[in-house]
Each structure stands twice: as C-alpha cells, then as structure tokens.
Amino acid sequence: MTESAPSKEEQILRIMRQVLTSVAKDTYTRPGYRHPLSETTVEGIRNCLALISARERELALAAGRPSRARPRFVDEPVDRVVVTLEPRAKSAPKDRDSD
Numbered sequence: 001m002t003e004s005a006p007s008k009e010e011q012i013l014r015i016m017r018q019v020l021t022s023v024a025k026d027t028y029t030r031p032g033y034r035h036p037l038s039e040t041t042v043e044g045i046r047n048c049l050a051l052i053s054a055r056e057r058e059l060a061l062a063a064g065r066p067s068r069a070r071p072r073f074v075d076e077p078v079d080r081v082v083v084t085l086e087p088r089a090k091s092a093p094k095d096r097d098s099d
Contacts, residue, residue, distance in 0.1 A: 010059055017052045020045050 006014070024045060029035050035042065060066060 013052050013056050017049060020049055
C-alpha cells in the first residue's frame with residue numbers, strides 16, 4: 001500500500017507542532033524557578049498543540065490513514081509478534097535400518 005504525499009495543510013500542522021514543542025523545550029525551567037513565558041502563553045501553546053493534534057487526526061481519518069502514533073507504556077503488551085523465517089538446514093537422512 002502506497003501512502004500519498006502529505007497535503008499542504010498537513011505539512012503546515014507538522015511544522016507548527018514541531019516549532020511549538022521546540023519553544024516549550026527551549027524555555028524549560030527547573031522547578032522552583034520562574035518560567036520566562038507567562039502562564040497565558042503556556043496555556044495558549046497547550047491549546048494550539050491540542051487543536052493541531054485534533055486536526056491531524058481528522059485529516060488522517062479522512063484520508064483513510066488511521067493514526068498509529070500513540071503513547072505506549074513500557075510494560076504494555078504488544079499486539080503483534082514478529083517471527084523470523086530462516087531456511088532449515090538439510091539434515092542427514094535418518095537410518096531406517098533400526099526398525
């Protein structure tokens with residue numbers, strides 16, 4: 001199955017999400033220190049990220065590409081199993097004289 005190229009809107013949303021998360025990472029402050037961004041700005045970033053995520057989800061569902069990106073816990077059971085298939089080495093013929 002081939003995936004179509006992301007639309008211009010999807011590209012814009014992806015870049016906006018990356019920029020907003022970069023701002024959050026770059027302005028991180030240790031607990032107890034004053035954050036350089038106001039609480040209103042931080043809340044605005046959270047709201048923007050929530051809207052971006054919701055719209056990305058809508059676009060993916062409309063395009064028939066359900067999102068597989070969701071957080072997983074380390075101890076969460078995996079719903080698929082990968083089995084490697086290797087050719088078996090030919091074994092020596094068994095001795096049939098010992099009947």
